[in-house]
Structure formats: C-alpha cells, structure tokens
Amino acid sequence: MDASGQTIRPARWDEPFDADVTPERVERILTLPPFDRMDPQRFPRHLPLAGILRNDTRLLTLKQDQIIVREGDYGNSAFLVLEGTARVVLESLPREVLGRSEGAKKGWFQSIARALGTRRLREQRPHHTIRQREADEDELTLLHDVPRVLEGKRTNDLQPGELFGEIAALGRSPRTATVIAAQNGTQMLEIRWQGLRDLMSYAPEMKAHIEQRFREHGLRSLLRALDIIRRLPQEAVDEIAAATEFERHGRMDWYGSYQQLLDKTTPSERLRTEPMILQQGDYLNGLIIVRGGFVRVSRKYHLGEQTTAYLGKGQCYGLKEIYQNAQKPGELVTSEHSLRAVGYVDVLVIPTVLVERLILPRLTAAEIRKLEPQGSISKTARPVKLSEDAREKLGPGIVEFFMDKRTINGGATMLIDLDRCTRCDDCVRGCASAHDGNPRFIRQGDQLEGIQITQACMHCHDPICMIPCPTGAIHREESGEVVINDRTCIGCSSCANNCPYNNIQMVEIRDERGMPQFPVKLDAKQRIVFDSQGSMTSLSADGAVQRATKCDLCHDLLGGPACVRACPHDALIRLDMQETDKLAAWLNR
Amino acid sequence: MNFFARRRLRNTLLCLVGMVLAYGLWRMLKIALRPAAIYTGFALLALVLALALFNGRKKLPFLPLMKASSWLQFHIYAGWLSVFVFLLHSGFRLPTGMLETILSVLFVIVALSGVAGLFITRLLPPAITRSGEPLVYERIPRYQHALRTEVEGIVEDAERQSGSTAMGNFYMSTLAPYFQRRSSVLLLAGNPSRHSQRILGQMDEYCRYLDEELVGSMGRLRECVERKRNLDFQNAAQRLLKLWLFVHIPFTYSLIIVALVHAWVALVYGGRL
Ligand code: SF4
Numbered sequence: 053m054d055a056s057g058q059t060i061r062p063a064r065w066d067e068p069f070d071a072d073v074t075p076e077r078v079e080r081i082l083t084l085p086p087f088d089r090m091d092p093q094r095f096p097r098h099l100p101l102a103g104i105l106r107n108d109t110r111l112l113t114l115k116q117d118q119i120i121v122r123e124g125d126y127g128n129s130a131f132l133v134l135e136g137t138a139r140v141v142l143e144s145l146p147r148e149v150l151g152r153s154e155g156a157k158k159g160w161f162q163s164i165a166r167a168l169g170t171r172r173l174r175e176q177r178p179h180h181t182i183r184q185r186e187a188d189e190d191e192l193t194l195l196h197d198v199p200r201v202l203e204g205k206r207t208n209d210l211q212p213g214e215l216f217g218e219i220a221a222l223g224r225s226p227r228t229a230t231v232i233a234a235q236n237g238t239q240m241l242e243i244r245w246q247g248l249r250d251l252m253s254y255a256p257e258m259k260a261h262i263e264q265r266f267r268e269h270g271l272r273s274l275l276r277a278l279d280i281i282r283r284l285p286q287e288a289v290d291e292i293a294a295a296t297e298f299e300r301h302g303r304m305d306w307y308g309s310y311q312q313l314l315d316k317t318t319p320s321e322r323l324r325t326e327p328m329i330l331q332q333g334d335y336l337n338g339l340i341i342v343r344g345g346f347v348r349v350s351r352k353y354h355l356g357e358q359t360t361a362y363l364g365k366g367q368c369y370g371l372k373e374i375y376q377n378a379q380k381p382g383e384l385v386t387s388e389h390s391l392r393a394v395g396y397v398d399v400l401v402i403p404t405v406l407v408e409r410l411i412l413p414r415l416t417a418a419e420i421r422k423l424e425p426q427g428s429i430s431k432t433a434r435p436v437k438l439s440e441d442a443r444e445k446l447g448p449g450i451v452e453f454f455m456d457k458r459t460i461n462g463g464a465t466m467l468i469d470l471d472r473c474t475r476c477d478d479c480v481r482g483c484a485s486a487h488d489g490n491p492r493f494i495r496q497g498d499q500l501e502g503i504q505i506t507q508a509c510m511h512c513h514d515p516i517c518m519i520p521c522p523t524g525a526i527h528r529e530e531s532g533e534v535v536i537n538d539r540t541c542i543g544c545s546s547c548a549n550n551c552p553y554n555n556i557q558m559v560e561i562r563d564e565r566g567m568p569q570f571p572v573k574l575d576a577k578q579r580i581v582f583d584s585q586g587s588m589t590s591l592s593a594d595g596a597v598q599r600a601t602k603c604d605l606c607h608d609l610l611g612g613p614a615c616v617r618a619c620p621h622d623a624l625i626r627l628d629m630q631e632t633d634k635l636a637a638w639l640n641r
Numbered sequence: 642m643n644f645f646a647r648r649r650l651r652n653t654l655l656c657l658v659g660m661v662l663a664y665g666l667w668r669m670l671k672i673a674l675r676p677a678a679i680y681t682g683f684a685l686l687a688l689v690l691a692l693a694l695f696n697g698r699k700k701l702p703f704l705p706l707m708k709a710s711s712w713l714q715f716h717i718y719a720g721w722l723s724v725f726v727f728l729l730h731s732g733f734r735l736p737t738g739m740l741e742t743i744l745s746v747l748f749v750i751v752a753l754s755g756v757a758g759l760f761i762t763r764l765l766p767p768a769i770t771r772s773g774e775p776l777v778y779e780r781i782p783r784y785q786h787a788l789r790t791e792v793e794g795i796v797e798d799a800e801r802q803s804g805s806t807a808m809g810n811f812y813m814s815t816l817a818p819y820f821q822r823r824s825s826v827l828l829l830a831g832n833p834s835r836h837s838q839r840i841l842g843q844m845d846e847y848c849r850y851l852d853e854e855l856v857g858s859m860g861r862l863r864e865c866v867e868r869k870r871n872l873d874f875q876n877a878a879q880r881l882l883k884l885w886l887f888v889h890i891p892f893t894y895s896l897i898i899v900a901l902v903h904a905w906v907a908l909v910y911g912g913r914l
C-alpha cells in the first residue's frame with residue numbers, strides 16, 4: 053500500500069522495453085513517418101502515443117549484415133527502418149547459414165557410434181569456449197560471407213519509414229523472410245507487439261496500413277488453404293480477401309498469468325474469463341476462420357457450459373448456420389454454440405453475404421450433406437480433423453481437461469495411458485540413451501481418467517517459447533518439431549521462462565571432466581585471457597554456463613521418438629491434439 | 642472389436658498355427674524315424690535366443706529396430722510357442738538325469754515367471770492408477786518419512802492443546818508401528834487395504850473416549866492413514882512390477898548357458914560332433 057492507501061501493482065510500463073529511448077529521442081521519432089501523420093489526440097490519456105514509443109520500442113543500431121529477423125523464427129516485434137537500409141532476402145537461405153541444427157537424420161552407424169560414445173556424466177559438452185555471452189550474441193546474429201550467401205538470391209531493400217515483421221508479430225506465425233542490415237549503422241525501431249497493437253487501435257492509418265499489407269501479402273494464401281475457397285476463381289478469392297474482417301480476442305500474453313489462474317480458479321471460472329467471440333443464440337454475421345490460437349466451442353448445459361470441441365488454426369465455424377439460413381430464409385437459425393478465445397485468438401470473418409453468394413453455390417454434395425440440419429457442429433473447411441462430436445468419442449471430462457490444461461496447443465503432446473503403464477521407465481531410459489545419457493522429459497504430469505499429460509515439450513502449434521529467443525537457437529524444423537540448437541543457445545533462459553507448461557529445463561553444462569563450465573574472459577581483441585598456469589580465466593562469479601534443454605522429438609533419429617519406441621506396453625503416444633479422431637481412437641483402443 | 646482385442650486374437654491364432662505346424666513336423670519326424678529331439682532341441686534353443694533378444698532390444702532404443710511393444714508381442718506369443726516346443730522336445734515326459742532336470746527346472750522357472758510377469762503387468766497398473774495420488778517409486782521412502790513426521794506433528798499438537806496423553810498413547814500403541822512399517826509385496830497376496838481398515842476401525846473405536854477437539858485431530862489422522870494405504874499399495878505394487886524381472890532375466894541367462902551345454906553334450910554323446 054502507498055501513503056494514500058492505494059495498492060501499488062506492477063504495471064506494464066514499469067520497465068520500458070529500452071531505457072535508451074529517452075523523451076528527447078521520442079521527440080525525434082515523432083517527427084518521422086509514419087508517426088508524424090498520427091494524431092496524438094486520438095490516443096487515450098493512459099496510453100499516449102509518446103508513452104507507447106517511450107516504453108514499447110527499442111532502438112537498434114546494426115552492423116552491416118547483422119540479421120534482424122530470420123526466416124522461420126517466431127518473434128513478437130515489428131521493425132521500422134529509421135536510418136540506412138534493411139535488406140529482405142526473398143528466397144530461403146540454407147539452414148546452417150541461419151544457425152539451425154544440421155537437421156539430417158542419423159544413420160545406423162552414427163546412432164551406434166553415438167551410443168558407444170555416450171558420456172557418463174550428465175550434460176557434458178565440449179568446452180563452450182571461448183567467448184563471453186555478449187560476444188556470442190553478436191557473432192550469432194551476423195550473416196557471414198554475404199556476397200556468396202546472397203548470390204543469385206532475390207532481395208528487396210527497405211528504406212526509412214518502411215515497416216516489416218508486423219504480420220508475424222501479430223499473427224504469431226513464423227517470419228517468412230530473413231532481413232539483414234544492408235549498411236553499417238542502420239537504425240531500426242523495434243516495436244513490441246503490445247505497442248503495435250495499441251498503435252493499431254488508436255491510429256487508424258496504422259491499422260489500415262497493416263491490414264492492407266496483410267491483405268496483399270498473407271491473406272490470399274491463407275484463404276486458399278481452405279478447401280471451400282481453393283476451388284473458387286481468382287476474382288472470387290480477391291473479392292473475399294477485400295471484404296474479410298480481422299478480429300483479435302484475448303491477450304497475447306495469456307501465458308504470463310495462466311499458471312496463477314490455474315492455481316486460483318475453478319475450471320468454470322476460467323471458462324467465464326475467456327473472451328467471447330460468438331454467443332450461443334447469436335446470428336452469424338460471417339464465417340469465422342481461426343487464423344491463430346485456439347477457440348473453445350461450448351454450449352449451455354444445466355447451469356454451466358459444456359465444452360464440445362475446440363478449433364485450431366485453419367478451422368472454421370458457422371458454415372452450417374449460414375447454409376441453413378440461406379436454404380430457409382424465413383427461419384432464423386442462430387449459433388448452436390458459443391465460441392471463446394482460449395488465451396489469444398486471431399480470427400478472420402468472411403461476411404455472410406459473400407459466403408452465400410460465392411462459397412455456398414460451389415460446395416460439393418458431400419459437404420452439403422454435412423450441413424443439413426441433422427449434421428453436426430464445426431464443419432471445418434480443411435480436411436476435417438475435428439471429430440464429428442469430439443465429446444462423444446473422447447468421453448466426458450476429457451475435452452474439458454485438455455482445454456483446461458491448454459494441452460490442445462500440443463502438436464506432439466506426450467500422453468501416457470496409466471492403465472497400461474507399468475512404471476518401468478523404459479521410456480525415460482530410451483530418451484536418455486538417445487540424448488547422451490540425459491533424459492529430456494519427466495514421467496509425471498496432470499492426469500484424468502487414467503490418462504497422464506506427461507511433462508515433455510508438446511511441440512506447440514503456437515510455440516510461445518520461441519518468441520523471445522535472441523539467437524534463433526530455438527526454432528521449428530520443417531517437419532514441425534520445436535528444436536534447440538545447442539551450439540547457438542546462449543543460455544539466457546528466455547524460452548524456459550516463456551514456456552507456460554514448464555517443459556524447458558535450464559541445465560548447467562559440464563566439461564569433459566564433469567566440472568561446471570564458466571564464462572571465460574576475453575581481451576580487447578576478443579582473445580581468451582589465460583592465467584599464469586595457462587588456464588582460461590573463468591568468470592565463475594557469473595554462474596556456470598547454462599543451456600536450454602527439452603524434448604526434440606528425436607528429430608534426428610531414424611525411427612522417430614525413442615520414448616514411443618521404447619515403451620513395451622503401448623502405454624505412451626505422441627499426439628497432435630488437433631487430431632481429435634486419432635486421440636479418440638487411442639483412448640478407445 | 643478394439644485394437645487390443647483384435648491384436649490378441651490375431652496373435653493367438655498365429656501362435657496356434659505355429660503349434661499345429663510344430664506338432665505336425667514333430668509327428669512326421671517321428672514317423673520317418675528321424676532324430677526329432679535334435680530338431681526340436683535346436684528349434685527350442687533358437688526360440689529361447691530370439692526371446693532373449695528382447696532384452697537386448699531394450700538397450701538399443703535409439704536404433705530403428707521396431708517398437709519395443711511389437712517385440713513384447715513377439716516375446717509373449719513366441720514364449721507360449723516355446724512352452725509347447727519344450728513339451729515336444731521332452732516327449733511329454735519328466736526329465737531324467739542331472740543336466741536335463743536342471744534345464745527343465747530352469748525352463749519352468751523362466752516360463753512361469755514370464756506368465757506371472759504378464760499378469761502382473763496387465764493387472765497392477767490400473768490398480769496403481771486408481772489407488773490414489775501418483776507416487777514415484779524411488780521417492781516412496783521420502784514420502785513415508787514426511788508422512789510420519791506429519792502424523793507425529795498432529796499428535797504432538799493434539800497433546801499440547803488438550804493437555805491429555807490420550808493421543809500420544811494411541812499413537813504409540815497403534816499408529817507408530819503402522820506408519821513406521823514399509824510394506825512388502827506380500828501385501829498384495831490378500832486385501833491390500835486390510836491394515837488400513839483395521840487401523841481406521843481402531844480409530845473409530847478410540848474416538849468414543851475423546852473430546853470434540855481430539856476427534857478433529859483424529860479426522861486429520863484418518864487422512865494420513867488413507868495416504869499411508871496408498872503409499873503401501875504403490876510401494877508393494879511397483880516393487881513387484883520390478884521384482885519379477887529379477888527372476889525372469891537372470892534365470893533366462895542361466896537357461897541359455899545350460900541349454901548350450903546340454904546341446905553340446907547331446908551332440909557329442911549322440912556321435913554327431
Ligand atoms: S521424443 Fe525423444 S527427446 Fe522427446 S521425450 Fe521422447 S525420447 Fe525424449
């Protein structure tokens with residue numbers, strides 16, 4: 053409590069994104085486009101434009117060829133060029149150039165050699181050598197040998213006033229291109245998503261600009277991924293893209309408060325805190341397509357609400373109601389379900405008139421059959437992943453349990469059938485033997501009706517852990533696994549702190565003798581300083597060097613996850629939680 | 642029919658077909674006056690070696706050698722087949738001679754421990770799951786210690802607050818031995834809850850002589866008894882799930898060694914080497 057008796061809580065702007073963005077610098081930024089065109093009067097008093105710039109932005113001065121964003125990385129910031137030039141590489145760069153792991157699968161001989169060479173002590177690594185963390189970070193963000201790497205590749209130069217990275221930041225999707233600084237001293241303004249969101253809310257020109265860019269660059273391909281739109285002629289797709297509305301629900305930083313929420317509230321209380329996208333009984337203004345995040349589908353049941361299904365990226369809701377309304381214009385069919393944002397959700401809404409005019413006439417007979425009144429909910433436009441009625445197949449409680457634990461985010465969630473699990477730990481040993489003697493999961497976790505959600509990385513559809521990684525060490529492989537590159541991880545713990553499921557462990561790494569490794573001292577020329585005995589000068593006061601570790605889904609092993617292969621009792625599975633049919637089949641084996 | 646039922650049916654049929662084939666071959670060898678015992682002996686040795694490979698597979702989970710669950714299925718049904726081939730090899734007679742007797746006893750131990758293991762691994766996991774709070778086997782001594790400390794704390798508090806030694810006496814006579822004991826696998830031989838039920842009955846009985854406050858403390862102690870029941874059951878069940886392997890695996894290796902000696906002796910004394 054302060055002197056006036058008010059409670060003081062930590063607030064969003066207690067810690068600015070970058071303390072170097074001083075009021076003087078903000079003054080200068082306000083004179084640059086696009087901020088010079090914004091009307092500060094439109095911003096509310098508690099969120100002034102200058103305040104957003106002061107607290108939600110960071111100034112970056114980059115060396116030539118320094119990477120600003122890497123293709124495939126997740127990030128939560130957009131960038132505005134202030135001075136100099138940013139070069140967008142329009143074609144994919146080789147994995148090793150971007151600091152990704154090798155990616156190739158190990159053959160038989162490599163696997164055997166690795167097993168024979170398994171280190172006896174935990175978390176042993178060759179000495180991290182040789183440089184301090186800061187130096188590491190700089191080095192790792194530099195694109196080397198640019199003329200050779202970019203030879204023959206198409207690039208596009210961005211000039212002062214141009215913005216990039218906003219689609220990935222707001223849509224929580226991977227960056228689609230690598231961008232580097234084209235000149236020494238290139239200056240960028242990094243705007244974190246919170247600030248970007250507020251700028252969009254109060255500066256219509258910013259909102260229009262960003263939405264226009266999304267319409268031009270991302271929306272068409274996203275729409276074309278849907279079966280019901282893929283078959284439409286180009287003009288129809290263009291018309292739909294021009295009229296599609298964007299909606300965001302929930303908080304992008306839901307994961308920060310979620311653990312607290314889990315501890316303090318009941319499941320039905322948590323359900324009520326989820327922002328409503330569509331209420332049961334409402335008329336559908338359009339077809340709702342999930343662009344990012346997860347939507348809970350529920351309906352009233354006695355005095356509460358029963359979750360019947362969930363929708364993930366690319367799935368849509370409302371086609372049935374729109375179809376039935378079009379068939380019988382006199383009878384108003386309203387939504388049979390409520391839709392709620394689980395955490396954070398980004399949806400697209402195609403207006404009903406366009407669905408009726410452009411989409412319904414081109415539906416196939418099979419699709420129409422599913423939309424008839426006896427059909428079931430959630431006609432998904434992409435291959436129907438959601439079961440006809442997930443609840444029926446999965447059994448009462450299970451859908452709600454998975455929703456509540458947010459396990460639905462998992463692309464390869466580890467589930468253990470405790471009625472078959474003999475607690476032999478062969479899975480843990482299997483994992484350890486595939487990872488130099490270090491198991492990458494803990495055989496424990498929440499459980500319901502004999503099913504355990506085991507504490508192993510779930511390789512989330514929305515991998516929040518990736519957002520703050522400064523070096524891109526944690527990344528998604530093309531095959532979908534979220535993987536940490538041990539060589540480029542600098543042990544900053546950002547990913548581990550961001551994982552809402554506590555599935556990333558920070559470990560102290562050890563040298564060949566089993567001793568903790570410490571950062572070492574470098575001289576002005578970045579050479580290691582040795583002491584009089586010829587040993588590297590350790591900075592042990594900084595604490596031992598750490599690395600982030602987690603399940604990598606054995607992405608480099610020929611046979612796939614060792615845990616699954618090691619379980620003799622068919623008790624363990626890795627499942628994409630959006631594949632509810634597979635999940636139901638596994639539960640009802 | 643669900644996946645497991647279908648798999649069981651398929652594998653049982655395959656196993657029966659294997660048995661019929663083995664019997665047919667054995668009969669033909671007999672009719673043709675060929676040394677059937679040599680053939681069945683080698684078939685049996687090959688089967689036992691193949692069965693033993695399962696343990697080797699477990700040590701190499703990083704190699705793409707089929708899932709351990711497929712190996713286990715093979716292990717189970719080839720195990721049944723090997724019992725049948727063993728009967729053919731022995732001519733459905735009791736063994737004679739020292740080596741044969743040792744070998745037969747070893748085979749019976751390995752086979753019976755395998756069958757017992759199969760039942761244990763199918764029956765105990767659901768019981769463990771339903772027993773209560775999940776416990777990590779290696780940490781059970783720690784949980785037990787913490788529980789005991791908690792119980793002693795409740796008893797001490799009750800004594801201090803009531804100024805009576807009623808709870809202390811009850812603890813010393815009834816609760817202390819119960820909370821100090823670590824369960825053995827023999828617990829599973831009868832009703833695993835019998836100890837806890839007896840203690841709970843004695844607690845109810847004793848409550849007649851206590852005032853309201855002490856009855857409240859008894860309520861907390863009842864929860865501790867319930868937790869101890871879970872702890873004892875999980876300890877016994879998880880230990881048994883590990884123990885049977887300590888019979889099955891070492892006896893398998895002994896069996897292989899004695900079987901090799903037996904084969905060598907049979908070949909040498911049969912004039913085939
Ligand atoms: S997939 Fe591989 S790394 Fe992940 S838990 Fe299983 S064995 Fe371990």
Ligand code: SF4
Pocket residue numbers: 468472473474475476477478479480495618619620621622623624
């Ligand atoms: S290997 Fe299978 S049975 Fe053994 S502990 Fe792991 S999940 Fe359970």
